[in-house]
Amino acid sequence: MKELESWILKGLKTSFSKEKYIFYYIAANWSTIAGEVTAKHSKPVRLIGDVLTINTDNAAWSNNLLMLKKQLMGKINIFIPMEAGRKHAYKIKDIRFHTGSLPPDPVISQEDEKPFMPKLDSHHRCPKCGVMLLPGEKMCGKCEREEIQLTREKIHKILCKEPWIKHSDCIKQVNCDKMVFNDVKASLLEYAIWQAIKKDSSSAEKLFPVMLERSLTPDQITEEILKKALVRYKRSRIYVSPFRKQLHNKQK
Ligand SMILES: [Zn+2]
DSSP, rough: OOOOHHHHHOOOOOOOHHHHHHHHHHTTTTTHHHHHHHHEEEEEEETTTTTTEESSSSSHOOOOHHHHHHHHHHHHHHHHHTTTTTOOOOOOOOEEEESSOOOOOOEEEEGOOOOOOOOOTTOOOOOTTTTTOOOOOSHHHHHHHHHHHHHHHHHHHHHOOOOOOOOHHTTTTSOOOOHHHHHHHHHHHHHHHHHHTTTTTOHHHHHHHHHHHHTTGGOOOOOHHHHHHHHHHHHSSSSOHHHHHHHHHHOO
């Protein structure tokens, strides 16, 4: 529970960025913490140190909440994620209620304005190239893309050799999920269809997309199957204008 949040908190360097993150977390979950009705009339607007400021619709709501301050603070504090590796959680110690617009934020020093950077763990590294990884990553983005490309090339080679192969058999040769397999197959099929319907296509070129599309070995493909498939490929790939169709029919 809240594991990601606690790691993010740990990764944030300055207390300013931690505060900012905790504030963001409280504001994002405000209706869960305070309840829907209260959340409709109030919202957290600022957290400075351990003091949370909540803006309300009107003075009556401010008053309502002021009376419930202790309970509300308890609810908020339970909700704040614990920083990984820390014994004590961050706690809100006071809430101020405010109606109307707020005075501007106090000036923040340059030192505190560092970007939100999760801390890198020097032992958590990419198994392929060794760069440090973010929490939760298994491989760096670059290596992951290379890996996917390599898998696609392997699938492509297998399909060129055995176009009838099914995913369940392909995975015996290369570890790939069905979506990647189907995607490689679809792009190869598109190319193969264009090869099959060109003027001087060989019989191998005509057979290839049919084997690929229907997972059939050459001996399973009858003249009939082949003929029908080629007619369908031509129809779907070559646009014949109605005018030319008419001409064609007249010539017959
Ligand atoms: Zn890598």
